[in-house]
Amino acid sequence: MEKTIPVVTKSHSYEIRIVTQGLANLLGEIQRVWSPRKIALITDENVGPLYAAKVQQQLSKGGFAVQLITIPAGEASKSWEFLEKIIQQLAAGHFSRHDGVLALGGGVVGDLAGLAASIYLRGIAFIQVPTSLLAQVDSSVGGKTAIDLPTGKNLVGTFYQPDLVLIDPAVLTTLKRRSLVEGYGEVVKCAALVGGNFWQLTGNIENYQAIRQAAAELIEASVRFKAQVVAADETESHQRQLLNFGHTLGHAVEQAAAGRLFHGEAVAIGLYQLSRLFERRHLTAAKTTAQIAVRLKAVGLPLSDPQLGTPAFYQALQHDKKISNQQLTLIYLKQIGQPDFYRRPLNQIITWLQQELLTTGK
Template identity: 50%
Template sequence: MRRIKLDLGARSYEILIERGLRARLGGAIAKVWSPRRVLLLTDTHIAPLHLQQASASLTAAGFDVTEMIVPFGEGSKSLAELERVYDVMANAHMTRSAGVVALGGGVCGDLAGFAAATYMRGVAFIQVPTSLTAQVDSSVGGKTAINLGSAKNTVGSFYQPDLVLIDPDYLATLSDRYLTEGYAEVLKMATLTDPALCWRMLSGVNRADDIRRVSPELIDFAIHYKASVVAADEHDLGLRQLLNFGHTLGHAIELLAHGALAHGEAVSVGMVQLTRITEARGLTEPGTADQIAERLQAVGLPIDSPLLHDADLLPQILMDKKMRSNQLNLVVLKHIGSPEIVPLKRDEVADFLNLQEA
């Protein structure tokens, strides 16, 4: 078993990575939580595959389990679904001693985490991510949120889990498409670190089966990197902003796609297209975008989208939560392994990104 500690003082917790861990889910959680009422939240995709095993394991470990299934997809990160979670918890007579377990991808983790952060001013929370995107990124670091209309992750909180349990075997039931979208987040973190490590680790990954084969190593690498960043900047005020590489364009086209693009697919496009722009502006070493694109295309990820020319792209970017005090902190690469933040005033964004103002 791989154990990674995210050191946040009194809010520190462990991330456990091991094949077969899902069969011992209840026992692993019982080492952290005393017996209590638990909301086990999952979605319509994961429920038929993994809910019964998880619920039975928790029950066998002494927990009083209430199951809840939300629709699969980004649409569940909504005020309406959040209210439904509160109702289920209240109807199950859950108090501040209760716990919430998120079993699923990033949407389940975000929704369950924000519900845990706000129900009765906060109840205990544990992440059991089942998608590669959640296993390498969203389950760690305490960001929880829902969307507000067309604005992504607008209503949320920093709320750390008590434990993150990662079983790479969950990826066996993930489609190739949703497996490879998670790989975009791994590559993102690799581009922010040592260039030799980046390409040595990723050079043998050329298809979805390669990702499954080396998933424990990919997850371990990504979580170690992210845990170090979060420990240094829990509330996203400095260093942690580097993790937004590719997300400024990525989040915008993801929302404009209305579900047709997965998160990692949008980030893949965002990384490549932003780096092409910064190369043309002399901010990035020539050839960097092609290096990134080659690794993404090897596993079938997109690197371009017609939505980059959508008239609503600029307004969507300017609505993003990364806008601070009328300024966008844009993460760019000088070269692989050397990220930096380029601050742009609101009226500079369109020109810098070669976008047309409405």
């Protein structure tokens, strides 16, 4: 498979390339957009041993000078500590504005490497090579970069578009089951927002093995949708907020779970719980939540968690980065394929959630 999806934004235009076995021809893909230069190859302790040496070898043959930077795997690396370490290594390596950063890994690597590239020397070139399903369908597309703070996820970041996103579905064969499945939570989110054939496609995924079999098609559908939304609203001033469906509750339960939940698992919980509550208010069409639940449960994604509705959950909710003037906008579905905005004072939403989670159970 080889697909090219253009992303045209006000700040920068680039291509998302979905190429099966694309990692084997990484040099050719990089040479499409970059001349020879120094490259900081940023990866983590899980992905590095699988691919870093091969990537270095390819790039070196093409005249690129590669400096490998490896961070610990996991969300904890999205921190001031590791952001500073990366920037210090870029400075020590005398990287200039002509040089570049290549992120090889999942969403943590992409978010962290992208933020470093966006602020070092006020911005140097950046390429994303996402190796997890979650990163391929979500975090590598759209130019969001970030690190976390103790009070919440992604509270420090920039909008910084890459020069290229190279997605190779073949690398998903190395993912463990849980890591593969969590990425599917974001796929279901996109499919629910789009509806139509995309939603029907997710209805054919009856177990986690089917995710790999349909990976290229699922990735393409997700990326085409997100690229369209990002092109229309690069900095999330309006329409791009639709992509937050499931994320407000999901981020809060993820934060409260303190590392026990993967991001995609938390999003799955957010999708289900929010739809259930809006369906009870008759704002979401009947049986919508059941359709979402079937797709999530088919691959083993959770629908709830003990942290849902705890003090830690509400504390995290109050630090949601989408709060503006003490108003919070929730994204919900009128029905599959018809998302809408629900903007209310934060205290009203918290009171509503407290009442609903107590009366309906978790």
